[in-house]
Amino acid sequence: LRDGEFILHYQPKASLISNRIVGAEALARWQRPDGVLLPPGAFIPVAERSGLINRLTLQLLPKLMDDLTAKGIGSDMCVSFNVTAADLEDDVLTEQILASVAQGRLPSGSLELEITETQAMQAGQKMVRNVDALAEAGIGLAMDDYGVGYSSIDTLSQWPFTSIKLDQGIVSRMLNSAKNATIVRSSIRLGHELGLHVVAEGVEAPEQHDFLVEAGCQIAQGYLVSHPLPLEEFEVFRHNIGKCRGMPIGLVHMAIVDHVQWRRQMVSYAIQRSALPPDSPVRQKEGYPPLCLTKCALGKWYTGDGRYFADTPMYQAIDAPHRSLHDVGGQLVGRIRAGAALNDIVPLLYDLKQVSTTLIRLLEDLEDAGLESLYTSPPAQCARTDPGSAGSTPASH
Incomplete structure (x- = not known):
């Protein structure tokens, strides 16, 4: 620390939609x-035990800010940086970051802080x-090692997280464990529902890559x-x-589930409200899904x-029934507000x-075509890098 011998390396994050590097x-x-x-395992535990982890973070932060601003890597992507509860309890780190934002040196959306669930649970009022x-200044917050804690969902509900990072242990076991596969799929769906980016850590094999693509994961990180x-x-x-x-084939399945949930919410709304007295003020309240074509999840x-998939006939055929769906939904809302009973809206529910x-x-036709393309087209060999060097040792900081 005294001699300034600590440096930063950047592990790329690849989009599972475009296959391009979208972060690090x-x-x-x-x-x-x-x-x-030396990799982090050789010094991070020592820094934590000796109480020097905060000094290490503050020494690396200016290097990171310089890379993001002067070197320009923050102009078109988001870079994440590990911090601890002690770092966030200390006002210095927060003040340095906020100053860079206020001065216009730190591009919006260019920095995300990673914190484990365990660290988040240690939070005091100052850290919060x-x-x-x-968060108000536009700095992202990622839950690192998601899936290994005891109350990840509760923690997600209380913090302004923008991303979750699936723990590499779960990712490594998902192909050989039905339970871990379910955890990965459900975590990806949860992130989708909450509007969070989902990053899979420790992706090392093409089979893991294809599983994550099919499951709808957005970003992969690993060797x-x-x-x-x-x-x-x-x-x-x-x-x-x-x-x-x-290819975003997994997001087609997400769209199917999103649509099913939209229809169910609309039907539930219509049946419940139609059972109320015609003049009930509750009929005038909202409770139905988005009626705007571009604001519903499918839209x-x-x-x-x-x-x-814009060039496929299945995609092109979606627009007309999607518009019809919203038209029928709008008619249902209008009839409910006008006092219609259940028998009056049965034809609309059928439509x-x-x-x-x-x-x-x-x-489903679009999903099937995408799966066929994913698994039957000649597989390109994913570029691998040698994980044997010191610079490739998995890092926790």
Whole structure:
């Protein structure tokens, strides 16, 4: 610390939608004078036991800020950085970051702080205030090692997280354990429902990559993508397109589930409200799903990630029944507010089901075509990097 021998390497994060590098995690390395590069496991535990972890963080933060601003890597991607409860209890780290934001040196959305659930559970009031201030300034917050704690969901509900990082242990076991596979799929779905980015850590095999693509995961990090790289090498690497097959096929399934939930909410709303007296003020209240085409979850997928499939006839056929669905939904809301009873809206509920069936069939056809492409087209060999070097040792800081 005194001699300033700690440096940062950057482990790329790849989009499972575009197959491009969309971010990185900044990881500490000890560059000794004799040329030996030590991984975090050789010094992070010592720094924690000796109470020097906060000093280490504060020494690395200016290097990170310089890379994000002066070196420009924060101009078009988000870089995550590990911090501890002690770091966030200390106002210095928060003040340095907020000052960079206020001065316009730190691009919006360029920095995300990673904290484990265990660290979050140790939070005092000061830490909570600092986290809230950083969140308001546009600094992201990721829950690291998601899935290994005892109350991850409760912690997610209380903190302004923007990402969850699936623990590499769960990722490594998901192909051989039905339970771990279920945990991964359900965690990805939870992140989707909460509007959080989901990053899978420790991705090392093409089979893991394909499982995550099918499950709807958005981002992968691990040796299959690259080991941590010095800044200069990362700058070159991040402009390359990966050789793994990237397609948002899992998000088609997410869209199917989103649509089913929309229809169920609409039907539940209609049946419950139609049972009320015609003049009940509750009939005028909301409680129905979004009626705007572009604000429902299916609409957001259709105008967003779903554009990947824009050239397919199934995708092109979705627009008409989707519009019909919202038209019927709008009619149901109007009839309920006008005092209609259940018998009055039965024809509309039938129309809603018919249109919904058409939509699901189209989405399932699109999903089937995507799965066929994923698993039967000639598999490109994902680029691997040698995990045997000191710079590639898994890092916790």
